Amino acid sequence: MATSHLNLFLLFFIFSASFIVTQQNDDEDAPPQLALDRSEQEAVYRVLDSVNSAISWRTIFPDDLCASPPDGVVCDFLYASPNGVATSVHVTEFHLGYVSDYTQNPPCSSNSTLDPLLFTSFKHLRKLFFYKCFTGARVSLPETIPEDFGSVLEELVFIENPSLVSEVSVLIGNFTKLRRLVLTGNGFHGSIPGRISDLVSLQEITLSRNSLSGGFPTNATSRWSRLKNLKVLDFSHNFLNGNAPDSIGDLTELLKLDLSFNEFSGEIPSGIGKLKKLEFLDLSYNRFGNYGVPLFLSEMPKLREVYLSGNQLGGRIPEIWKNLEGISGIGFSRMGLQGNIPASMGSSPKNLWYLALDNNNLDGQIPEEFGLLDFAREINLENNNLTGEAPFSDSFKDRIGKKLKLSGNPNLLFSKKSDPPLAGPALSSSAARVFASICFPTVLYILIK
Numbered sequence: 001m002a003t004s005h006l007n008l009f010l011l012f013f014i015f016s017a018s019f020i021v022t023q024q025n026d027d028e029d030a031p032p033q034l035a036l037d038r039s040e041q042e043a044v045y046r047v048l049d050s051v052n053s054a055i056s057w058r059t060i061f062p063d064d065l066c067a068s069p070p071d072g073v074v075c076d077f078l079y080a081s082p083n084g085v086a087t088s089v090h091v092t093e094f095h096l097g098y099v100s101d102y103t104q105n106p107p108c109s110s111n112s113t114l115d116p117l118l119f120t121s122f123k124h125l126r127k128l129f130f131y132k133c134f135t136g137a138r139v140s141l142p143e144t145i146p147e148d149f150g151s152v153l154e155e156l157v158f159i160e161n162p163s164l165v166s167e168v169s170v171l172i173g174n175f176t177k178l179r180r181l182v183l184t185g186n187g188f189h190g191s192i193p194g195r196i197s198d199l200v201s202l203q204e205i206t207l208s209r210n211s212l213s214g215g216f217p218t219n220a221t222s223r224w225s226r227l228k229n230l231k232v233l234d235f236s237h238n239f240l241n242g243n244a245p246d247s248i249g250d251l252t253e254l255l256k257l258d259l260s261f262n263e264f265s266g267e268i269p270s271g272i273g274k275l276k277k278l279e280f281l282d283l284s285y286n287r288f289g290n291y292g293v294p295l296f297l298s299e300m301p302k303l304r305e306v307y308l309s310g311n312q313l314g315g316r317i318p319e320i321w322k323n324l325e326g327i328s329g330i331g332f333s334r335m336g337l338q339g340n341i342p343a344s345m346g347s348s349p350k351n352l353w354y355l356a357l358d359n360n361n362l363d364g365q366i367p368e369e370f371g372l373l374d375f376a377r378e379i380n381l382e383n384n385n386l387t388g389e390a391p392f393s394d395s396f397k398d399r400i401g402k403k404l405k406l407s408g409n410p411n412l413l414f415s416k417k418s419d420p421p422l423a424g425p426a427l428s429s430s431a432a433r434v435f436a437s438i439c440f441p442t443v444l445y446i447l448i449k
Helices: 002-029 038-051 194-198 221-227 246-250 270-274 296-300 368-372 394-403 429-439 441-448
Strands: 074-079 088-097 127-131 155-169 180-190 205-207 211-212 231-235 241-242 257-259 262-268 280-282 304-306 327-333 354-356 360-363 379-381 387-389
Touching: 038 088, 155 211, 194 221, 221 246, 270 296, 379 394
Parallel strands: 088 127, 127 155, 155 180, 180 205, 180 211, 205 231, 211 241, 231 257, 241 262, 257 280, 280 304, 304 327, 327 354, 354 379, 360 387
Antiparallel strands: 074 088
16 A cells, blocks of 8 residues: 555656656747837837827837737747847737728728838838728828838738828838738829839739829839749739830739739730739720730630720630630620620630620620520620520529620510420329319310210
């Protein structure tokens, strides 16, 4: 009995000792309790005050802002010593403004401003986001931003800040580590600087819905090949003009190209056909014209959506669809197209959900294949010269509803097309008599008699 008690005591002693050693090791491995530098803490308060001075940031968050930061402020340790021990802690991310009800970013007030300390006090900033912050009085960037700002910046995002009015060139600095540049729905103006092609780490450039003018950056067009990681290029909804360069084709990793709603003219650059990985192409509502639908589309097997509406390309719809089986969206409205609609446009794409051919000069019949598009959610053929009977069954019309648009074709027949009868086993003679006796008793009496 004494021996068993001794064994239990020894086991307990060994377990306790090992727990203490493990706890000591864990404590040694834990990051040191470093505090945010006082000047950097004060700069954070200044930035938060500038976006919403109605909140008492210093009262609500009186302690070290990296130990207990408000939502939208992110810190990280700097490991500068050879043995991997953290030597300091710094603010590395700001996420400011309303995104959705599911985020708790610091809200911006209607009189938000932009404190210059933002560009001078955070040498380790990796991500900077402003969502719907500058919507009232006009706000501008500083005339010059220090060269060392953004030396480690990876993401720079300004979304829906219409009162932020500045030259876009001010904000495009020496960001050699920048992966995402998203400036959409702001008041940026001026031309896109050529040095944008020096940002060799970029994966996304979105400059949509601003007031940018001029052509493609002149110094950059011959150097697009340096942007080997670029997957998204979006210059849509601006006032850009001139020719789009063939060198776009050097962006071989591109998945999305959107130049829509600008004033580009001339021929659609054939270099786009070299973008074999491209999935989304939108060139709609520019001034490209008189060269027809580009045949190089058939050489882009990954293409899922193509929108060319609003460009007077003219000509006929080419037979290119057999090579584009994965296409799901086609926008060819207001393009001056003539002739028949190829049947392959309805038979080859397996997942077509959106098709717009309205406001052209198309004639002939609607291909029967259009009535078999199982995934279609919108088909717009309005205002053409189509004839014959529309090949859409009642169930097709019920499924799409008002998204099936056929008006403005005076010679198109809209007679109802019934669904094909369902196949089923033939009724036996006795079953047929029972069915007939219920539905047609007089006829059955005559037949039996």
